[in-house]
Amino acid sequence: MSLIPLASRRDHMDTRTKLDPFRNALLAAVSAGREFPPPQPLDISPWLAMSLLQKSVRRGRCDLALKAAATLYRDAPDRLWRRLGGIAFEDVGLANLQAVGLTTAALTGKRFRRDLGGDWNVASVVVQRLTQSRKSRACDDLFMALEAMPSLAADRHTLSAETNPRLRLTALTTPSLHTRALSILFLLGTDRPGWRLPVRRGEVALAFDLLDELGTAPTTLAICREGYRKTQEAMPPLLALLALENGLRDETTNDRMPEEAMIGPVPGWALDMFTREGKMALTRLLVTDAGIAEFARSMVPKQKQVGFLGQALFRVEGGLLARRLGGDLSDRLQSQLLYETLGVEPQAAVQALDLIQQDLPLLNRIRQTVIGGQRDG
Incomplete structure (x- = not known):
């Protein structure tokens, strides 16, 4: 006998029924006669691949997003699908509920994806749909x-x-x-x-x-x-x-992106504090005489300084969007993120974000030494 409560089973069946149109839309997209790009994985860790995938989707960089997805498809397929699900809700969200529904349908299971043409074909469709979509964080x-x-x-x-x-x-x-x-x-x-x-x-x-x-x-x-x-x-x-x-507006805007620097096979913006390489670079930045490093040492407890740099970096680099869809509420939430959740007073947060923006070229040089050192080793 099933131990799942009757109400929960009814909710589950009702959910499955309401997701059927998205499963059908995914089937149509996979079966549309397109040529799927062959997987082109990179020689990077799964953690760096996850970061590259998410930030490439945010920036509308389909070429890089597909390479990151191919890396996860080869090395960590479970992480690929979980990350795509997270990206859909976190970075697309209100801006395109159809794309969120399509991605959620793709999470149904491996057998379902196999019946549609296989994991890579389905992943290619989802990655392209999310990358090209309007976005809201x-x-x-x-x-x-x-x-x-x-x-x-x-x-x-x-x-x-x-x-x-x-x-x-x-x-x-x-x-x-x-x-x-x-x-x-x-x-x-x-x-x-x-x-x-x-x-x-x-x-x-x-x-x-x-x-x-x-x-x-x-x-x-x-x-x-x-x-x-x-x-x-x-x-x-x-x-x-x-x-x-x-309350979303109709028009989209592109966040102003800092100048891009390639660090080995990936752009510098993929190396955030949740990757080993990115955290190492922030740790090295902290002991320089950079303006943001001096700010962190003077304003933030020592054990929180690297995390503070990572959070500030996210606000000026990692969390940026192409095709951002705003609105009154979304704009207020974004302002709160920028200036009220960094762990310092709002006026100090403004200064910190300006400083880390100015120090991005130095950080990219440090990132280059981190990646180069790992390759030499």
Whole structure:
């Protein structure tokens, strides 16, 4: 006898039904008679490949995104699909729910992808669709605000100790988007690796039932429910919540990109603090007389200085988008990310971002020595 509650099984079947149009769209895209580019993997680590994939999608660099995907397809296929799912919700999100649905459909399973023509053909379609799409990082901007904004410290502490019924009532009645989002995540459960919110056991079904009660459209809710089931990340429920706000403009803009420098086989912007090479470069930058290094040493506790450099770098390099789709809410969330979540006062954050922008040429030279040293070794 199945141990899955009847209501949960019904939710699962309903979700599968609502995702069928996206599975059919994926089948049509794979079967459209196109020629799929052969995999061209790079000689880089899976962690660097994941970084390159995500940032290439953000920047609309399909050539690099496909090479990064090919590297993961060869070396770490499970990471390829999990990362594509994360990218869809984190970097495309509200700007193109159809592309998010298509990507979520691709996560159905290996047998499903085999029936469509195989993992690489499906991955090629998804990578190209995400890369060419309009983009919004509103979900991740909101999540980082929930984790780090000083003004939310009291809410983080109080809500983490609330009962499920109280969290539901708070989400239904509060006028604050951030309080509502925190209530939903604590109801979902925050005992997840990498999350910086207070740890609380939750009930996933209750969180998505609440999003349904708040009025999230059924198809959007199905995409986000399945996306969470596959990725276990915060972005899917936050996308379901933000879909109620919307207010996006029609036109897109390109973020201003710093001058690109190739570091071995990859652009410098792929070497962020979550790659071994990128973290090593930031560690070396910290002991120079660069303006951002002096700022970090004077303003940030020693044990947090490398992380601070990495967060500042993300704001001026790693998190930049081509074809960004903004709106009043999205713009406010982006401003909060830039100036209210860096761990220093907003005025100091402005200075820090200016300094690291100025020091990018030095950082790229350090990155070059890191990559060159590893190759020599």
